[in-house]
Amino acid sequence: MSEFDKEAEREKLREKYGEEQADREATEHMSELLLQGATMTNKHCDACGDPVFRQSGQEFCPSCGQAADQDVAERTAAVETDSGDGQPAPTDRQPTASEESPQREVSTGHQQPQARAPPEPQGGDTAEEPSTTPTQHAGTPSGDLAEAQAALADSITQLARQAAQESDPRQAKERLAAAREAAEALDALRR
Numbered sequence: 397m398s399e400f401d402k403e404a405e406r407e408k409l410r411e412k413y414g415e416e417q418a419d420r421e422a423t424e425h426m427s428e429l430l431l432q433g434a435t436m437t438n439k440h441c442d443a444c445g446d447p448v449f450r451q452s453g454q455e456f457c458p459s460c461g462q463a464a465d466q467d468v469a470e471r472t473a474a475v476e477t478d479s480g481d482g483q484p485a486p487t488d489r490q491p492t493a494s495e496e497s498p499q500r501e502v503s504t505g506h507q508q509p510q511a512r513a514p515p516e517p518q519g520g521d522t523a524e525e526p527s528t529t530p531t532q533h534a535g536t537p538s539g540d541l542a543e544a545q546a547a548l549a550d551s552i553t554q555l556a557r558q559a560a561q562e563s564d565p566r567q568a569k570e571r572l573a574a575a576r577e578a579a580e581a582l583d584a585l586r587r
Contacts, residue, residue, distance in 0.1 A: 422446070425458055430581045436574055447570075541585065548582040551575075 426447065430436065434451035441448055441457035448455050456463050552575050559571035 422459055427577055427580050429458055430577050431584055436577065438570075545582060545585050548578050548585065552578045552582065 426436070426449070429449050429451065432451070434449040437448045437450055437455060439448040439455075440446065441460060441462060443462050444457060444460045446457055446459040448457055454463065555571045555575035555578065559568045559575065562568035562571060
């Protein structure tokens with residue numbers, strides 16, 4: 397009878413490690429997307445629950461391949477346009493999670509104005525000045541690489557701070573995962 401228990405335990409371990417291997421492969425695929433220039437949004441796939449990525453203006457789930465809801469993509473684009481630098485408008489209400497998503501995205505350099513805008517300590521007029529930020533990023537290829545590295549470092553710091561301040565453990569875990577992926581992308585850029 398003890399032999400049966402050992403075999404059952406072995407089977408449980410095989411299943412567990414099989415699931416972990418699938419998780420590792422999914423994480424590796426997501427890291428590859430980040431290195432290719434995709435950004436992770438603050439949304440999750442309705443079908444499988446994995447993070448939704450944006451690349452070339454299209455949002456998709458890398459796990460199941462399902463395209464993200466077009467209506468959600470349009471609302472996100474409108475929020476990005478309205479929020480400008482990712483800071484909340486100077487009103488008394490708190491922004492929702494979907495409104496904050498532009499500042500929580502992990503950037504690999506393709507959306508540098510958003511990643512670099514939050515450190516600016518300006519007040520209420522910043523939402524009207526997003527057109528001045530992109531001109532600051534013109535330069536040599538090595539300058540662009542340095543700016544991308546700085547943007548990733550800023551994103552990592554910002555995500556870690558947000559995770560520390562988050563009261564919802566799920567949201568904190570998502571921010572830490574995004575920070576880790578940004579750190580991996582930064583490490584790859586430095587090689």
